[in-house]
Amino acid sequence: MATLLRGAAASALADGGPGRRSEGPDDRDPRDPRAALLGLACWAGAWLGVSLATGVGLALVVVVLLGLWRVRGLPWGQAVAVVLVAGWAAGMLRAESTTASQVAAWAQEGAVARVEVLVTGDPRTVQGSFGPVVFTRAVVEAAAARGATVRGRAPVLVLTDPADPGLVLGQRLAGSARLSAAEGRDLAAMMSPVAPLAVTAEPDVWWRGAAAVREGVRRAVAATPPGPRGLVPALVDGDDGRLPAQVEDDFRTTGLTHLLAVSGTNLTLVSGFLVAVARWSGVRGRGLAVVAAAGIVGFVLLARGEPSVLRAAAMGTVGLLALGTAGRHQGPRAWGVAVAALLLVDPWLARSPGFALSALATAGILWWSPTWRDALLPWLPRWLAEAVAVSSAAQLACTPVVAALSGEVSLVAVAANLLAGPVVGIATVAGLLGGVVVLVVPALGAVLGWGASLAAGWIILVATWTARLPTPAVPWPTGAAGIVLLSLGCLAVAWAAPRVMRSRRTSVVVAAALTVWIVVPPSVVRHVPVLGPASAGTAEGWRVVQCDVGQGDGLLLRVDDHAAVVVDVGGEPDAMADCLRDVGVSEVPRLVLTHFHADHVGGIDGVLDSVDVGEVVVSGLPAPGSGVEAVTRAASRHGVPVRVPALGEVHRDGAVTWQVVGPRSLLDGAPDAPVTEDGAEGSVVNDASLVVLADVAGPGGPALRVLLTGDVEPGGQRDLVTPLAGLDVDVLKVPHHGSAHQDLDFLTGLGAEVAVIGVGENDYGHPAPATLEALQRSGADVGRTDLDGRLVVVRRGGPVTLVRQR
Template sequence: MPDLRALALGAGAWVGALLVLVLPGRPALALVLLGAVVGAGLVARGIVAPGWLGPLAALVAVAGVAALQQTLVATSPLAALAGDGAVVDLRLEITSDVRTVAGQYGDLQVAEADVSRVEGRGSAWSLDAPVVLMADADWPRVPLGTTIETTARLVPGDDEVAALVRPTGEPRVVAEPDVWWDAAAAVRRSVRAAVAGRDADARELVPALVVGDDGGLDPALADDFRTTGLTHLLAVSGTNLTLVVGFLLVLGRWCGVRGRWLRLLAAAGIVGFVVTARAEPSVVRAAAMGTVALVGMGSNGRSRGTRGLGVAVLGLLLLWPRLATTAGFALSVLATAGILLLAPVWRDAMLHWMPRWVAEAVSIPLAAQVACTPVVAALSGQVSLVAVAANLLAAPAVAPATVLGLGGGLAGLVWSPAGVAVAAPAAWSAQWIIAVARWGADVPGAAVDWGTGPVPLILLTLACVASVPLAPRVLRRPGSALACTGLLVVVMLVRPPSPGWPPAGWVLVACDVGQGDGLVLRAGLHAGVVVDAGPDPAAMDACLDRLEIAEVPLLVLTHFHADHVDGVAGVLEGREVGAVEGTGLLEPVDGVRDVGDALGRDPGLAAYGSTRTVGEVTLQVVWPRPGMRIDPDESAPNDASVVLLAEVGGVRILLTGDVEPSAQAALARDLAGLRVDVLKVPHHGSRHQDLDWLTSLGARVAVVSVGAENDYGHPAPDLLAALDAAGVRTWRTDTSGDVVVVVREGEVGVVARD
């Protein structure tokens, strides 16, 4: 039987962390103290058994640690200096791998770090404070574990870190990484080298399976993994550790290791896995959940596993209370709980009519999926219908891909050809997993749009809770189980209609692609001219699917920032794409390269002054003008955006890319007296605008393509107020979803798909 008190211990710890992290400081602490007093009073009166004081103590302890950490960060000298934008001298240790992210004005190197000394404003402090390092792309790349000194400007960060560090000087290495970091880096390099000669996707998937190193994975393939519920394979998860340490234990038993030495071998395997995968909170969390899974596989596994899960949650949150608010933590805990609590019951129900190994193969992914479905839906707005089938099909290949991938890396440290030979089956297994992900994503009803509002999520959660007692009754009988399976297959294979979508008379759609631009002009039946592809291939592909676009005769990329081009693979997915054109300024270089890789060719040039007709669309390129001068205080790629004047169904539309004030002023001179019906607001509604020009265009409708809760403050209130004062009705994708401009009986209107 499961130990409910142990689970309550973990639940209490989780609630304690959430109270402090989600609620304002004093109300949260007041609730914690009130709960402690009430709980102690109930125990003292004998209403509640003393054994249940454990969850209450866990709640108070974790809440206290979370509050203490918040206070230490908020009162750190770094926070005060960051508030003043001070330039200081720092000594810091890099505590995560450096990753490259797209910034507003180019790529940035981002890494986590701990500051041990800061000197500035005439004072110096020795401390231990977490920060995020954000350096320009050309700043020297610093390996994990290196201690450096540098000069930097401090910028306020969020509640998790004392400051954001923007280096203004070169790094000076004080201490090289410790030997274990060098050894871990060598293993990671060797894993990659062992599969370097394989198919491009396989050679990226194997390192992802082994140590969660998915940095080079094709974004379109990553989207397929999300659609099919296989995303857990791409990140460091308990599955990775379970497979690696489980294989190590089997190998140890084969070699005669027994008793305490076997437990020491398991402990060494866990430590080695954590170091190789990087000892970050997410990795330690995955290792803890994997250890719980290993315990659950032993004798009396259900009882011991639930006790281990409760203790693991408590221990992790005492160390890192902020894990309580992360999706990875929630998914790991829920999946592990589902496997421990639900899978055995559902397996036993199916044992009445199927072999044990088949019942276990079905019950484990089914239980994990049901437990995680509400959280996955809250994150993605979708419910995957192929997740269980995809996990069943992929499962036989996961173990060889993971274990032999790591084995190839270790063997490659001794002799490279041996590493290649050992890792070959890992690459073959990875190719099978890739095939499963692509097959599942291509199923017409692979995922159902669900929404992320409170009502749909509550309904989904209630449905999952209801499935707990109902599932054994359905699974116990072959007739009911097969009938449900058949119904699911029919739902997946037959794409449900979208009544009233796309709306009649549509001429322009601003797709809800997050913080970026993804625009579609109607070129004919099932055809559209696409202008920019947004940051997310899946979101762009889904929008085009909703519009029933099968042909893209022209794709225009206004410039090469990630929020406009990273979704190109989504445009290409299953569609006939004709000409692809873009701006002549080939910056940033990474964006240009990624577009070329996705297309298999370089995009052409959108020639200034050219006018053409593409189906029902008439397009004129009105910017960038040859020889234009760019304000040095503005972003060159933004100001070099392709600006298009389009006409569809008698509606004049100005598509402005991300042009900034100086380019807008030049356009105002070049296009004096221009009048349009619809304006695509430049740069996602940034506050940097030529408001006089934008409000002079006579537009009846303005569209802002912007991501919800973005970090840039887009769209700016002053811009929205100016457009409103000019009589322009503004629609935003962050609040309205897909924004569709329609023309009916000569009148321009808007239909939103929120």
């Protein structure tokens, strides 16, 4: 259906043009890069203008211009230079007019001003340090403070309390507000009203009409399940505020996030539906072009006319031109013109990830998909060849930006888009119709809403299923070198793609290899001798490994040659994944997270993405919320159960026998009660750490007894004195990264031969000299990951040995 709607809109644009001529062999190459080069030059200039100080930006522009001057024979060199300078000037002037305005100066002084404001965006609620705060974009059209009055259009962000009357797009307001400095150069000020602002003018009629349809869409799907209830409004008008967090995470993993934002796809579907209805009604020629144009205007109003919406409208229109009969000529040229025009009007788009994704996806479709489709046509039906080519080209073009934003490259994006694509049009159009009809006939609107929700439910099912595959995505470094390397790789794939696609056999082999990579669990691959991980020098006979994960904890207890119980995962996924790979661990029967601070749970994706995990065992105190949410999302995405253990619970996993020995106060049923009264660093969350006592058997002598203490504070340490009375341990994981807040009698009384500290560069003074000295005086060999690297504890028939692997 989506393809039919796009085709209808494209034909409308193609039919309406005067003086069209037929294409012939003398036509220029439709992929003529000159107009696109102008768009890229304007993009680069605008980025320099809004990102850098005026002097620095000007110096870089001069360097580029000198380079262009010295390169003789560069096509359109003078035009590129002019557009580059124009983009830089537009960006510089926009940034300077904002940061150098009188409103910005008053904001630096924290002044209270009398303001007249036009609301330009919808309110968004975020969780602040002291509770929810509502942010709304607006422009100050007039302001008076300290005896002066100014007029203009200064962009601001209005901060209001959720209990105050909500601001509405298009309203004009007046009142007193305190101004404060804003971060970045795109805002003149942050603005906090002293009292609720008074409404001086309601939104214009077209904004009120669009708001009614938006609210109608939500009413039409109000009785549907939560997932579709949040997805349908996102498809129709870009509002994803009601979408469940897990669904959003799955969309991100599977490359479907473009459906959650206002995009050119939304435009083509809405306009295509209107054109199809008009054609059925007998409208032809220029009338169809008028209908398509009306669809574009209506789309902009419905989706709120913000810069992202205007960007989507422009890119969608370019996409429609590309699909028309003259598209092979008009599309690439229109892309360059549209990019330059958008950036000259709003230079801040140069820094927008949404703009980059939309522009690159459109460029990929224009430049690559026709050739790829033609390569597939000899052995695929036209509709399937076009679907594969368009999805693959758009995804490949966006891959470097997506990787820079998410830190991963999706392997299932093309398949997910192919499976979801056929019903996107149904969900979008039915949702829009439901939003209109429900205003007149509520029952019929609800029926249409259910139809939209069924299609949306299929999209969610596709996202959920593909995100649960063993390897839906692979991690990728987000630094400049990593993104440049990935970009070069994408260009190489784009060059090779048509050569591969022409051969059915080669295409099938490549698709099969990619499928095996995606669906075969990593643990299976690791057990293949040729493909399995090589141990990066891990000491023979290792029993315990304290991974070097920076300022955080991540520790392995050896179950067998390829398995370990993991206790905490550090703060960064890559560091923990590297440790598991280097040690040769591919299975984790149990992952223990002592508490939910980021330096203990932040690396969970690195573990779940790289090895098979049986279950996750967590602290009984669900705080802080960010850590709980990260763990819950990651475990749910991989289908791994999460539970809180009972005090005294014992497990045996291969060579590891372990028992939960604390915290007593939380596991005895008082999770909300403070458990420490120690100094300023004392923390209820730290003292909620699971404390685990483990015996790790091995062929090189008797079992090692290991005490793992999380970040338990002195109060929690004193709670352990009685249950651990008379107990000697071989290895102690020093609490809280060796901080000064310790019960030294408890630590030194354990008789540990080895003490390991997970620590990185920090401003907390970890590890504290007093803690180190006390442990060393007790006879322990103390290792710290910031100086010693990975710490490996071995026993080869004699004493316990600590191996430092810097």
